[in-house]
Amino acid sequence: MIGLDASKVFPPTFQWGAATAAYQIEGAAQEDGRGPSIWDDFSHTPGKTYHNDTGDIACDHYHRMVQDVDLLAQVGVSHYRFSVSWSRVFPQGHLRTVNPSGLAFYDRLVDTLLDRGITPALTLYHWDLPSALQAQGGWTQRGTAEIFADYAGFLAERLGDRIPIWITHNEPWCTAVLGHLLGEHAPGVRDPEQALQAAHHVLLSHGLASQAIRAARPKAQVGITLNLTPAYAKNEQAPNQAAAHLQDVFSNRWYLDPLFRGTYPQELEILFGKMPEMDPRDMRIIAQPLDFLGINYYFSQVVEAVTDKLWPVRIVPPQGPVTAMGWPLMPQGLTDLLMRLTHEYGPVPLIITENGAAYDDVVSEGRVHDSARIRYLESHIAAVAEAMKQGADVQGYYVWSLMDNFEWAFGYSKRFGLLYVDYATQERIFKDSALWYQNFLRTVKR
Numbered sequence: 282m283i284g285l286d287a288s289k290v291f292p293p294t295f296q297w298g299a300a301t302a303a304y305q306i307e308g309a310a311q312e313d314g315r316g317p318s319i320w321d322d323f324s325h326t327p328g329k330t331y332h333n334d335t336g337d338i339a340c341d342h343y344h345r346m347v348q349d350v351d352l353l354a355q356v357g358v359s360h361y362r363f364s365v366s367w368s369r370v371f372p373q374g375h376l377r378t379v380n381p382s383g384l385a386f387y388d389r390l391v392d393t394l395l396d397r398g399i400t401p402a403l404t405l406y407h408w409d410l411p412s413a414l415q416a417q418g419g420w421t422q423r424g425t426a427e428i429f430a431d432y433a434g435f436l437a438e439r440l441g442d443r444i445p446i447w448i449t450h451n452e453p454w455c456t457a458v459l460g461h462l463l464g465e466h467a468p469g470v471r472d473p474e475q476a477l478q479a480a481h482h483v484l485l486s487h488g489l490a491s492q493a494i495r496a497a498r499p500k501a502q503v504g505i506t507l508n509l510t511p512a513y514a515k516n517e518q519a520p521n522q523a524a525a526h527l528q529d530v531f532s533n534r535w536y537l538d539p540l541f542r543g544t545y546p547q548e549l550e551i552l553f554g555k556m557p558e559m560d561p562r563d564m565r566i567i568a569q570p571l572d573f574l575g576i577n578y579y580f581s582q583v584v585e586a587v588t589d590k591l592w593p594v595r596i597v598p599p600q601g602p603v604t605a606m607g608w609p610l611m612p613q614g615l616t617d618l619l620m621r622l623t624h625e626y627g628p629v630p631l632i633i634t635e636n637g638a639a640y641d642d643v644v645s646e647g648r649v650h651d652s653a654r655i656r657y658l659e660s661h662i663a664a665v666a667e668a669m670k671q672g673a674d675v676q677g678y679y680v681w682s683l684m685d686n687f688e689w690a691f692g693y694s695k696r697f698g699l700l701y702v703d704y705a706t707q708e709r710i711f712k713d714s715a716l717w718y719q720n721f722l723r724t725v726k727r
Contacts, residue, residue, distance in 0.1 A: 287666065287721075287724065287725045288724070288725050288726070288727050290666045290669055290670065291666070291669070291725055293726075294676070295676065295677060295678070295725075296359060296360040296400070296402075296632060296676060296677025296678070296679070297357075297358050297359050297360065297677070297678060297722055297725070297726075298358045298359065298360035298361055298362055298402065298677060298678070298679035298680070299353060299356065299358050299361060299362070299679055299680045299681075299682065299683040299699060300361075300362035300363070300634060300635055300679040300680070300681050300682060300683065301342075301361075301362070301363050301364070301682055301683050301684070301686065302363075302364045302404070302407035302408070302451070302686075303363070303364045303365060303366035303369070303407060303409060304318065304320045304336045304339070304366065304407070304408070304409045304687065305336065305339060305340075305407075305682075305686040305687045305688070305689075306339050306340040306342040306349075306684065306686045306687070307336075307339060307340075307342045307343045307366060307369075308336065308337060308338040308339040308340065308341045308342065308343050308344070309341070309343035309344065310335075310336060310337045310338075311337075312343070313369075313380070313382035313383065313386075314369075314372060314380040314381075314382050314383060315366065315368055315369040315372060315380065315383055316368040316369075316371075316372025316373060316374075316378075316380075316411055316412065316413065317368060317411070317412040318366065318367070318368045318409035318410060318411055318412055318467075319408075319409065319410045319411075319412060319415050319419070319467035319468045320336060320408065320409050320467045320689075321335070321336070321337075321412065322412055322415070322467065322468070323466070323467035323468065323469055324336060324467075326469070329469065329690065330689070330690050330691070330692045331690065331691050331692035331693070331694045332692050332693075332694070333692075334687065334692025334693050334694075335687075336687045338704075339686060339687045340684055340685075340686055340687075340702050340704075340707065341707050343386065345707065346386070346389065346390055346393065347393055348709075349683070349684070349709070350390070350393045350394055350397055350399070351397070352683075352700060352709055352711075353394075353397070353399060353683060354397040354398070354399060355711075355719070356683075356699065356715055356718060356719050356722070357718075357719050357722040357723060357726075358399060358722065359398075359399065359400060360399065360400045360401075360402055360446075360677065360679065361394055361399050361400070361401055361402065361683075362402040362403075362404060362446075362448070362634060362679050363390065363401065363402075363403065363404065364403070364404035364405070364406070364407035364409075364451065365387055365403060365404070365405060365436065366383070366409055367405075367406065367409060367410065367411050367432060368409065368410075368411040368412070368413075369383035369386065370383040370384050370387070370432075370436070371383075371411065371432060372411065372413070373411060373413040373414075374410075374411035374413050374414040374428055374432075375413075375428060375431075376431050376432070376435055379435075384439065387436075387440060388439075388440070391440055391443050391444060392443070395443060400445065400446070401443070401444045401446070402444070402445075402446035402447075402448065402634075402679075403436070403440065403444050403446065403447055403448065404448040404449075404450075404451050404506070405429070405432065405433050405436065405447070405448065405449050405450070405490065406429070406449065406450045406451065407451040408451065408452075408455065408456060408460070408466065408467065408689075409467075410425075410467075410468075414428065415468050419468060419479070420456060420457075420460075420461070420478075420479035420482045420483055421461075421475050421478050421479050421482065422482070423482055423485070425482060425486065426482045426483075426485040426486035426489055427486075427489065429486040429489070429490055430486060430489035430490045430492070430493045431493070432490075433447075433449065433489075433490035433491075433493045433494050434490075434493030434494065434496065434497050437493065437494040437497035437498045437501060438497045438498075441494070441497055441498035441501055442498075444501075445500075445501065445502055446501075446502050446504075446573075447494050447501050447502065447503045447504070448504055448505060448506050448575055448634065449486070449487040449490045449491060449494075449503070449504070449505045450483055450486070450487055450505050450506065451506045451575075451577070451634075452506060452507065452508040452577060453480060453483040453484060453487075453505075453507070453536055454480075454507065454508055454532065454535070454536060455508065456479060456480070456483055457476045457477070457479045457480035457483065458476060460476075460479070461475045461476035461479045462476035465690055466689060466690060473553055473554075474553070474555070476553075477549075477553045477555070477556075477557050478557050478558065480535065480536075480557070481557035481558075481559060481563070484536065484539050484540070484567045485559075485563050485566060485567055487505050487540075487567065487569075488563075488566035488567040488568070488569045489566060491503045491569040492566075492569065501572075502572040502573060503569075503571070503572050504571050504572055504573040504574055504575050504632070505540065505571065505574070505575060506574075506575030506576070506577055506634045506635070507533075507536050507537070507574070507575065507576060507577065508577040508578075508579075508635075509532070509533050509537075509576055509577070509578060509618055509622075510532045510533065510578075510579075510580065510581060510582055511529075511533075511581040511582070511611075511614045511617055511618050511621075512525045512526075512528035512529045512532060512533075512581070512582050512583075512584050513525060513581060513582070513583050513584070513614075514583075514584065514585070515583055515584065515585040515597055516585075518586075520585075520586035521584070521585045521586050523586060524584050524585055524586040524587075524593060524594045524595075525584050526548075527548060527551075527552070527593070527594055528582065528584050528594050528596075530546050530548040530549065530552065531552060531594075532582075534546045534548075535549060537622075537626055539564060539567045539568065540567060540568060540571065540574075541568065541571075541626040541629075542568070542626075543564045543565060543567065543568035544564060545557070571629060572630065573629070573630040573631065573632050573676065574622065574626075574629050574630070574631055574632070575632050575633075575634035576618070576619075576622075576631060576632065576633050576634060577633075577634055577635035577636070577681070578614070578615045578618060578633060578635070578636050578661070579606075579608055579635075579636070579637075579638070580604075580608040580609050580610070580611055580614070581609070581611040581613075581614030581617075581618075582596050582597075583596070583597040583599075584596055584597060585597055602653075604638040604639050604640060604653075604657070605638075605639040605640050605641050605695055605696075606638075606639050606695060608638075610638075610657060610660070612660040612661045612663065612664040613664065614664075615633075615636070615661055615664040615665065615668070616664040616665075616667045616668045616671075619631060619664075619665070619668035619673040619675060620668055620671055620672075620673055622673070623668075623672060623673045623674070627674070628674060629674070630674050630675075630676050631673060631674060631675045631676065632675070632676050632677040632678075632679070633665060633675065633677065633678040633679060634677075634679050635679060635681035635682075636658075636661050636678065636679070636680065636681060637654075637657070637658070637680050637681035637682060637697050638653070638654050638657040638658075638697065639688070639695040639696055639697045640653050640654055640696065641696075642685075642696045642701055642712065644701060644703075644710060647710070648710075648713070649701045649710055649711075649712040649713060650712075650713050651712045651713050651714045652713065654712070654713075654714040655713060655714050655717045658680065658714060658717070658718065659717075662678060662721075665678055680699060680718060681697055682697045682698050682699070683698060683699060683700060684698040684699065684700040684701075684702050684709060685697065685698035685700065685701055685702040686698065686702070698712070699711075699712055699714050699715035699718060700712065700715055
């Protein structure tokens with residue numbers, strides 16, 4: 282499906298990778314001086330996650346890191362995106378509480394990756410705010426953005442000699458909406474005003490952290506990762522077109538416009554009844570030049586208008602095949618998204634920092650035959666190739682995820698990995714998709 286000319290579409294410098302997140306794989310939640318995070322608190326609250334699953338052990342990556350990096354090298358990727366557990370390095374969030382054991386773990390991880398010829402790409406925040414900072418108001422407080430910048434500068438100083446790629450935040454939409462509006466993620470808040478303010482402070486912290494990283498490491502490549510979900514109107518009728526526009530503001534422009542244009546879309550006031558409180562200088566800080574924009578893409582949405590004063594948009598149920606998450610397969614949406622970003626917000630280098638699918642994988646005679654995942658990956662890599670042919674400056678593609686892991690509120694019920702994880706024994710098994718990706722990477726690198 283990708284075509285025999287894949288090696289001509291993707292340049293030798295293209296970043297072929299896999300991605301993970303600290304809380305989802307590390308485990309060792311109470312070892313070596315690590316402090317609690319909001320996800321420890323949330324997952325230990327009965328009823329918040331599937332089967333009350335927690336990340337206490339997860340994939341035990343903290344103890345199996347070298348083995349996992351060896352498996353990563355076997356897959357054949359050139360890059361690995363991982364996140365740092367903020368509370369493992371700073372148990373109380375502040376620099377004065379540095380934990381040498383936590384910092385040493387990431388030192389070893391980076392060196393192990395480099396020893397295997399894999400380039401590290403570090404994400405500073407993948408949703409696991411230290412509990413001590415949440416107790417002071419978390420992302421609803423401006424001070425958290427300033428503390429985050431200190432954290433970013435410290436890590437850039439200590440690890441930046443070996444890490445070229447820095448991602449400040451993963452999916453700030455999820456931090457704000459799932460964490461502070463719907464309460465489905467930590468910290469489990471359901472308050473529109475807090476969601477609006479949390480989103481602003483996360484964006485502000487991105488700008489401040491970008492400045493701190495560049496001050497410590499002027500040659501660092503600094504960006505942010507957004508989960509972007511294209512919204513298509515059900516038909517050409519004006520109400521449905523308006524619904525798609527409003528959904529786009531909520532899902533995408535809420536973050537794209539501040540980052541690239543230094544302003545929030547005016548429709549945000551329609552959605553929340555107000556704009557976030559801010560210092561007049563904030564938008565200039567948020568709109569720091571990006572060395573790249575990270576994109577997490579999983580699906581697109583078809584929407585229609587409904588008569589509902591709370592939210593006048595309805596997502597139309599998918600008509601075709603869906604993943605185990607119930608998400609539709611819409612690779613064309615990725616091509617459309619990449620071209621839209623290029624035309625409306627570019628030129629800017631783009632990296633697909635997450636793309637993948639959950640399916641109900643089972644082990645049969647020591648193998649996992651996940652042909653649906655292979656089709657998903659193949660069709661989406663083809664979508665990236667098509668956008669590149671049309672002029673999009675895409676510089677990398679990372680599969681989510683390297684291994685099955687703790688899938689947030691879904692616990693261990695959803696499997697996204699290239700590697701199957703038996704959580705009882707911690708055995709890792711190459712799925713057919715891992716073997717497919719391995720073979721594809723050999724082909725494309727010829």
